[in-house]
Amino acid sequence: MEAMQPSFRLFSARRLFLTRSGQTVLSAAAVALLAGRESLAAEQGKGAAKTSDVSILNTALGAEQEAVAAYQVGAESGLLQKPVLDLAVQFQGHHKAHADLLAKTVKTLGGEPVQPKRTAEYRFPIEKLKTQADVLRFAAGLEQGAVSAYLGAVPLFANRDLSKAAASILGDEAMHWAILRQALGENPVPDAFVS
Amino acid sequence: MQKRLVAAAWLIAAGPPLALAAAADPPRGDPARGEAIYGRCLACHSIDRDRTGPRHEGLIGRRVGSVPGFQYSPAMRKAGETGMVWDEGTLDRFLESPTRFIPGTRMGYAGIKDAQERADLIAFLKKAGAVR
Numbered sequence: 233m234e235a236m237q238p239s240f241r242l243f244s245a246r247r248l249f250l251t252r253s254g255q256t257v258l259s260a261a262a263v264a265l266l267a268g269r270e271s272l273a274a275e276q277g278k279g280a281a282k283t284s285d286v287s288i289l290n291t292a293l294g295a296e297q298e299a300v301a302a303y304q305v306g307a308e309s310g311l312l313q314k315p316v317l318d319l320a321v322q323f324q325g326h327h328k329a330h331a332d333l334l335a336k337t338v339k340t341l342g343g344e345p346v347q348p349k350r351t352a353e354y355r356f357p358i359e360k361l362k363t364q365a366d367v368l369r370f371a372a373g374l375e376q377g378a379v380s381a382y383l384g385a386v387p388l389f390a391n392r393d394l395s396k397a398a399a400s401i402l403g404d405e406a407m408h409w410a411i412l413r414q415a416l417g418e419n420p421v422p423d424a425f426v427s
Numbered sequence: 428m429q430k431r432l433v434a435a436a437w438l439i440a441a442g443p444p445l446a447l448a449a450a451a452d453p454p455r456g457d458p459a460r461g462e463a464i465y466g467r468c469l470a471c472h473s474i475d476r477d478r479t480g481p482r483h484e485g486l487i488g489r490r491v492g493s494v495p496g497f498q499y500s501p502a503m504r505k506a507g508e509t510g511m512v513w514d515e516g517t518l519d520r521f522l523e524s525p526t527r528f529i530p531g532t533r534m535g536y537a538g539i540k541d542a543q544e545r546a547d548l549i550a551f552l553k554k555a556g557a558v559r
Binding site: 284287288290291292294295298299354355373374376377378380381383384385386387388427 | 466467468469470471472476477478479500526531533534535536537538
């Protein structure tokens, strides 16, 4: 933990920025963009494209539900100290907002949203989480994977509004990943591109 | 003129130039680089546990869609029923474009277009996914 101390200053500044930015921005804008749009279902009326989009959304929803559960495990581990704990809870809130939006959109498209598993069913590697850094590294891995998953999904949606929403979530996950890397004393933005 | 024709005939008989032949060879994968690329898979996959996607332990040589208890898409199950097995070739084609190789897969991912990156990732999966 000592090695992480210098990075906490920037970490805290980022937290302040995120708090001021407001975590409801994404959900409000995205829900207005997607879940409330009656035209979405009509635009997506063509069977194969609609089925494919629902499938991609449901895959993303399952991953978001797992992220929510993972952050819950981290928050309840007793290993996270403030302000890291507050940030983890905030990030969990973002993932809940993503999951809510995805579930609503699946319904709008006439699909059936996947349901979250019980925490035990995720079989998180709890035995390997012994320090705050372990929890942060675990969370960073999930966020990195989420960035790549959304990046891989963006070009596949038949409906470009869904691509836009996925890109919006991707940006949020990338911020999470960068801040977690910063907290771990790693270069928060190691490359010009994500992959 | 005749000399040129003879030369052309010899080139055709000799087959493609070495450079072209080398370009057609699949790249050799590096598991260390592949481990870094595997970070892209971590939203949905793990070596030792099923998540949104199935575990990768024992992947090489496994029949497609055959991890016990995992809820596959009908498309993935069907691919397995035809006898498809995950090996370097099938993985390479799947990773390049999952939805094109197995239409209907739930892996909504555009794919890894770089052949070297795919080779590196497969090399890592062979190593890390080996059943111990």
